Amino acid sequence: MNIRRIQMKDNSAIEQIIRECLMEFGGNRAGLAWEDDSLHQLYQYYTNDENRAYWIVEEEGTVLGGCGIAPFGKEEDICELQKMYLTSTTRGTGVATELLNIALDFAKHHYNKCYLETLQNMQGANRFYTKSGFERLNAPLAGSEHFACDAWYIKDLT
Template identity: 55%
Template structure:
């Protein structure tokens, strides 16, 4: 499996990855990435400085992805965004490698990394705790992902 920055040709496969995972966890509803108008346009969304999206590709197929982007109103905090993996990629170590790549990039631009997720994504919550993210009682700020019910932050 290789990790690389997103290319324009990856927009639709990444959207399919995210939608598949959201359906799996019952998060295909408003207030989640499901309703994100830029879901199929990540190549362009993650172009500005301080933003980047990576994909893990296995034999020409996108298996996982994640991004780093700014948190409006918090110039020293980034957000780990849209980190998803197909079932067959989970438990392979690719998520840890994607996270390492993302956090290495984040350290160049930010002091802390924030993320939002769902409690019912049990493995993901354990993964974030294992990698040094600290649970928060409430979201950092109001976002379009108002349905999320678990929030974490990590010093970089």
């Protein structure tokens, strides 16, 4: 498997993977990434600012997932791990750890903390984030746009 920065040609494939994952876990509803304007154009969203980036996991030219880093709201020192989704066949292969490490290495150059929001019923993801050093929060950070998320995490990058 190869991990690389997103390209324009990846937009529809990664949107489809994200939507399939959201449907799998009941996330195809308001207040979640399902309704994000940027979901149709992730390449444009993540490449128009040096403090944002998105990585694609691919194998033999087939997109298998990805994740991004972008500023969180108006906070200058906090980023958000965004849209980390993998196909069901890619989960559990260890590629998520590689993908997360690449994203966090990027984040460390621009931010002091990394925040993320998810759903409690994504149990594998929640275990993964805890294992990766994220601390569970009791509530979302102020400024969160995904009001339907019910699990929040933060990680110190310093």
